[in-house]
Amino acid sequence: MSKQSRRDFLKTTAIATTAITGLASKKTKAEGRGVYLPDKAMGVLVDTTVCIGCRRCEWACKTAHDMPTPPLENYDDRTVYENMRRPDYTSYTVVNEYENDDTGKFPIDVKVQCMHCNQPACVSACIVGAFSKLENGAVVWDESKCIGCRYCMVACPFQIPAFEYQKAIQPRITKCDFCSARQAEGKLPACVEICPVEALTFGKREDLIQVAKEKMRLYPGRYVDHIYGEFEVGGTSWMYLASQDFSKLAFPKLQRDPAPGVSESIQHGLFAYFVPPIALYALLGGVMWLNKNKKSESEEEQL
Amino acid sequence: MNGYTKPQPITKKFFTPGVIIISTVALIGFAVLLARYIFGLGAITNLSNQYPWGIWIGLDVALGVALAAGGFTTAALGHIMHREKFHAIIRPALLTALLGYTFVALSVATDLGRWYYIWHPLIFWNGNSALFEVGMCVMIYLAVLYIEFLPIVCERFIGRINLPGILHLLNKPLDKLLRILDRALDKTMFIFIIAGVVLSCLHQSSLGTLMVIAGPKMHPLWQTPVLPLLFLLSAISVGFPMVIFESMISSKSFGLKPEMDILTDLARMVGPILFIYLAFKIGDMVIRRSFVYLYEINTASVMFTIELVVGVIVPLRMFLSPKVVKSPAGIFIASCLVIFGVFMNRLNNFIVAYNPPYSFHPYIPSLGEIAVTIGFIAMEVLLYRAAVMIFPVIELPNGAAPKTKYAIKGVK
Numbered sequence: 001m002s003k004q005s006r007r008d009f010l011k012t013t014a015i016a017t018t019a020i021t022g023l024a025s026k027k028t029k030a031e032g033r034g035v036y037l038p039d040k041a042m043g044v045l046v047d048t049t050v051c052i053g054c055r056r057c058e059w060a061c062k063t064a065h066d067m068p069t070p071p072l073e074n075y076d077d078r079t080v081y082e083n084m085r086r087p088d089y090t091s092y093t094v095v096n097e098y099e100n101d102d103t104g105k106f107p108i109d110v111k112v113q114c115m116h117c118n119q120p121a122c123v124s125a126c127i128v129g130a131f132s133k134l135e136n137g138a139v140v141w142d143e144s145k146c147i148g149c150r151y152c153m154v155a156c157p158f159q160i161p162a163f164e165y166q167k168a169i170q171p172r173i174t175k176c177d178f179c180s181a182r183q184a185e186g187k188l189p190a191c192v193e194i195c196p197v198e199a200l201t202f203g204k205r206e207d208l209i210q211v212a213k214e215k216m217r218l219y220p221g222r223y224v225d226h227i228y229g230e231f232e233v234g235g236t237s238w239m240y241l242a243s244q245d246f247s248k249l250a251f252p253k254l255q256r257d258p259a260p261g262v263s264e265s266i267q268h269g270l271f272a273y274f275v276p277p278i279a280l281y282a283l284l285g286g287v288m289w290l291n292k293n294k295k296s297e298s299e300e301e302q303l
Numbered sequence: 304m305n306g307y308t309k310p311q312p313i314t315k316k317f318f319t320p321g322v323i324i325i326s327t328v329a330l331i332g333f334a335v336l337l338a339r340y341i342f343g344l345g346a347i348t349n350l351s352n353q354y355p356w357g358i359w360i361g362l363d364v365a366l367g368v369a370l371a372a373g374g375f376t377t378a379a380l381g382h383i384m385h386r387e388k389f390h391a392i393i394r395p396a397l398l399t400a401l402l403g404y405t406f407v408a409l410s411v412a413t414d415l416g417r418w419y420y421i422w423h424p425l426i427f428w429n430g431n432s433a434l435f436e437v438g439m440c441v442m443i444y445l446a447v448l449y450i451e452f453l454p455i456v457c458e459r460f461i462g463r464i465n466l467p468g469i470l471h472l473l474n475k476p477l478d479k480l481l482r483i484l485d486r487a488l489d490k491t492m493f494i495f496i497i498a499g500v501v502l503s504c505l506h507q508s509s510l511g512t513l514m515v516i517a518g519p520k521m522h523p524l525w526q527t528p529v530l531p532l533l534f535l536l537s538a539i540s541v542g543f544p545m546v547i548f549e550s551m552i553s554s555k556s557f558g559l560k561p562e563m564d565i566l567t568d569l570a571r572m573v574g575p576i577l578f579i580y581l582a583f584k585i586g587d588m589v590i591r592r593s594f595v596y597l598y599e600i601n602t603a604s605v606m607f608t609i610e611l612v613v614g615v616i617v618p619l620r621m622f623l624s625p626k627v628v629k630s631p632a633g634i635f636i637a638s639c640l641v642i643f644g645v646f647m648n649r650l651n652n653f654i655v656a657y658n659p660p661y662s663f664h665p666y667i668p669s670l671g672e673i674a675v676t677i678g679f680i681a682m683e684v685l686l687y688r689a690a691v692m693i694f695p696v697i698e699l700p701n702g703a704a705p706k707t708k709y710a711i712k713g714v715k
Contacts, residue, residue, distance in 0.1 A: 127434040128427035148416020150355035165345030171416040263516040291385035
C-alpha cells in the first residue's frame with residue numbers, strides 16, 4: 001500500500017468517525033450526564049402496574065412484521081409464564097411474569113423488547129455500521145450491510161439482538177425496530193396500538209418522563225421511585241414504571257454512563273487523527289535507521 | 304555466523320506416522336467445517352442468543368492472533384533493532400505468523416453468519432467499532448505478511464522455474480517478473496517491515512478493546528479499561544516463547560540440534576517483558592480493587608489464579624533463572640507455560656468472564672467446534688511442514704555461509 005493511499009485511508013476514517021460520533025459526543029459533553037436527542041425522539045412508557053399480561057402486543061408485533069403467529073385466542077394461555085422467555089427470531093417482543101412482593105396482589109407482567117438506547121452499544125460496536133439510530137429514536141438494523149459477526153449481541157447491555165442460528169444462508173439479526181415503517185406512515189407502534197389497558201404510552205421521550213413523574217405524584221405508594229431507562233446507559237427510548245425494585249423483575253442493573261463510552265474513548269484515543277500510529281511508525285523507522293547506520297559504521301571500522 | 308548456512312528447503316519425507324495422525328485430525332476438522340457451511344452455525348455450534356461468541360472467536364481468532372505475535376516481535380528485534388544474531392529465527396517466525404493469520408481469517412469467516420460478506424468492512428466503515436479496527440488491521444497485516452514472504456519465494460524460484468508442457472513458454476516471463484519483484488522489494492521492504500510492527504501493535508491491543516463494550520456482562524476480574532494494553536503486553540510476551548517452542552519442535556521433528564545459542568539469548572529477553580506484563584496486570588487489579596473477587600472460590604477466581612500463577616508468575620521465575628535459560632528442557636517448559644498463560648487469558652476474557660444477564664445454561668463448546676479448532680491447528684502444522692520443505696526457511700547448522708543480497712531482510 002503506498003503512502004498516499006494510506007493517508008487517504010486515514011483521513012477518510014477520521015472524517016467518517018467524526019461524522020458518526022462527533023455531534024452526539026460533543027453535545028453529551030456540553031450537557032453533562034444528559035443526552036443529546038433530537039426533538040423528534042419518541043419513546044414508550046411501560047407501566048407494569050397496569051399490564052395484565054394478555055400478550056396481545058406479541059400478536060400485534062408479529063402481525064405487523066409479517067411473522068408467523070398462532071391465532072389471537074391462543075395468547076390467552078398463561079402457562080407460557082412458567083418459564084422466562086427472551087425475544088428471538090420468532091418474536092421481537094415477549095411478556096414475562098414475576099411474583100408480586102405484595103402477597104395477594106396480582107403477579108407483575110413485564111413486556112421485553114429493544115430499549116432503543118439513546119447511545120446504543122450496537123450502533124457503536126457494529127463492524128460495518130449496519131445499525132443506526134434514527135431521528136425518531138428507533139435503533140434499526142440494515143440487512144444489506146450485516147456480515148453476521150454478532151458483535152452487537154456481545155455489546156448490547158440488555159441482551160436484545162438475536163441471531164438466526166438455524167440458517168446457513170442470509171441469517172438475520174432480529175430485534176424490535178420500534179415499528180419504524182408504521183411510524184413513518186404516522187401510525188403508532190403495533191404493540192402500543194393494540195394494548196387494551198393502555199399500559200404502553202407512546203410520545204416524545206421528554207414528555208414521557210414528565211408523564212411518569214406526574215403518575216408517581218398522583219399515586220403515591222404505587223410505584224418505586226425509579227423510572228427505569230431515564231438514565232440507564234445514558235437513557236433509553238423505552239422506559240418502565242414498576243411497583244417493586246427493578247432487579248426483582250429481571251432488569252439488569254446498569255450505570256448511567258452510555259454503554260459505548262469507554263470503548264469509544266479508547267478507540268479514539270488510540271487513533272486520534274492517526275497521530276499515535278504514525279508517530280509509532282516514525283519512531284520505529286528512526287530506530288531502524290539508527291541501528292542500521294551504527295551497524296555499517298562498525299563494519300567500516302573493522303575493514 | 305555461528306556456523307549456520309543460509310536457509311534452505313528441508314529434504315525429508317513429508318509423511319511420517321505423526322504426520323498421518325495430524326492429517327486425520329485435519330480431515331475431521333475439514334469435514335465438520337463443511338457441515339457448518341452447509342447446515343449453518345446452529346447445526347454445529349453451541350452458540351446461542353445468550354452466548355454469541357464461542358471458542359472460534361475466543362481461541363481461533365483472539366488466541367491465534369496472539370500466538371502469531373512471534374512474527375512482529377522477531378521482525379522488530381531482527382530488522383528494527385538490527386540484531387543480526389537473531390536472523391536465523393525470523394523466517395520461521397514469519398512463516399508461522401503468515402500461516403497463523405491466514406487461519407485467523409479462515410476462522411473469522413467460519414464464525415461469520417454471512418461469511419460471503421467478509422469484505423463488507425472494506426466499504427462500510429464504522430470508526431467507532433473496535434472490531435472494525437481489528438478487521439482492517441488484520442486484513443492489511445495479512446497482506447503485509449505475504450509481501451514480506453515474497454523474497455523467500457523469489458529466492459526459491461529465480462532461475463529455477465520449470466513448468467511442464469506448454470506452460471514452459473511462461474518460464475521466461477515469470478522469471479523476469481520474479482526478478483523485478485525481487486529488486487523492488489529489496490529496496491522497499493523496510494516500509495513493510497515497519498508497517499507490520501505498527502499494524503500488529505494496533506490490532507493486538509484493539510483485540511483487547513473488543514470486550515470493553517460488553518461492560519458489566521464481563522467479570523470484573525478481567526473487565527478493565529486497560530484491556531488493550533494488557534492484550535498488547537501479553538502478545539509481546541508470548542512472541543519469543545512461541546518462537547522458542549516452534550523452533551524446538553521443528554528441530555526435533557527434522558532431527559536437527561536446537562539452536563540453543565540463539566534461543567538462550569531470546570529466552571533472556573522474555574523475563575523482563577513478562578515482568579512488565581505482570582506488573583500492569585497486578586497494578587490494574589490493585590487500582591480497581593478487583594482482588595476482592597479472589598477471596599471467594601468460584602470458576603472465575605480459580606481460572607484467574609491459574610492464568611496468573613501458572614501462566615505468568617512461574618514462567619517468569621523460570622526465565623529469570625540463568626540455569627533454566629541455558630537448558631533446552633528448561634526454556635521449552637517455560638515457553639509452554641507462557642503459551643498456556645495466554646491461552647488461559649484469551650479463554651477467560653472471551654468465554655469464562657462473559658456472563659450475560661439472562662443465561663439459561665452456560666456455554667460449553669460443542670464437539671464440532673472443538674474439532675474445527677483442533678483441525679485448523681493440524682492444517683497449520685501440515686502447511687508449515689510443507690512450506691519449509693518447499694521454501695528456504697530454516698537454516699541448517701555448519702557449512703559455508705554465502706553472502707546473500709537481502710540487506711534489509713538481513714539473511715546472512
